[in-house]
């Protein structure tokens with residue numbers, strides 16, 4: 139198997155609520171963006187891959203290990219870096235103590251090695267100088283980087299980042315992109331986000347997930363291309379376009395059928411993404 143992650147026929151339900159069924163997925167190296175509307179099942183999938191949640195059925199092989207085997211699962215947890223939506227950082231811990239604590243959970247038992255690891259991962263996310271700062275005094279962007287730092291302990295080959303750019307200002311998002319694109323070299327980075335700009339800027343591959351199904355799997359330019367011939371500028375409000383909104387120049391940007399006075403506009407990744415969403419994404423819905 140060449141893929142770092144291979145998922146076959148994966149199923150997960152919460153009671154009677156089916157999140158996904160018969161899901162197949164292969165992930166190789168690079169930054170892979172997972173896009174999807176609220177409730178699509180992204181976090182559930184990421185939690186299954188992080189071994190934080192047990193699927194109901196199906197087969198998963200991650201970095202050559204099978205998470206259903208107790209001993210392999212324990213080994214795997216040391217090889218995966220997972221940043222959940224709410225990383226649960228302790229406000230009264232210093233940045234270094236926080237990472238040290240996670241390193242202990244990952245069974246880095248040798249104190250000297252652990253100290254070196256803490257310094258290494260903090261430096262990797264540009265937080266070396268904040269090592270002694272308490273978490274509650276860090277900015278949102280610094281906390282996010284601290285969350286990423288803890289994923290890097292043990293140099294895992296599979297990083298799972300669940301909406302890591304939420305709440306970041308533009309400058310912090312740029313720093314995040316620089317960091318993530320660097321991390322994607324020689325690793326699999328699976329990044330769940332609603333930010334199509336982040337996807338366009340740094341992902342080698344994009345998966346669009348909707349109602350528990352992969353509805354698109356390709357590159358960011360291919361996703362943008364999916365809206366080719368479907369994006370228009372129009373002077374009048376369209377009646378039946380799939381999606382439209384008023385832009386700063388007072389015209390309408392329309393994704394869908396050509397309005398009578400529509401002039402073609404180059405599609406973006408967001409336009410392509412909107413093509414794959416259902417009626418729920420319809421403007422005004």
Ligand SMILES: Nc1ncnc2c1ncn2[C@@H]1O[C@H](COP(=O)(O)OP(=O)(O)OP(=O)(O)O)[C@@H](O)[C@H]1O
Pocket residue numbers: 152155157174175176177178179180181182183
């Ligand atoms: N613990 C749970 N118990 C019951 N239902 C749940 C649970 N967690 C998630 N769900 C439901 O499963 C579906 C998928 O949720 P999930 O959080 O995986 O979606 P998501 O794509 O990550 O959404 P978001 O973008 O809002 O984070 C949703 O309908 C959600 O309400």
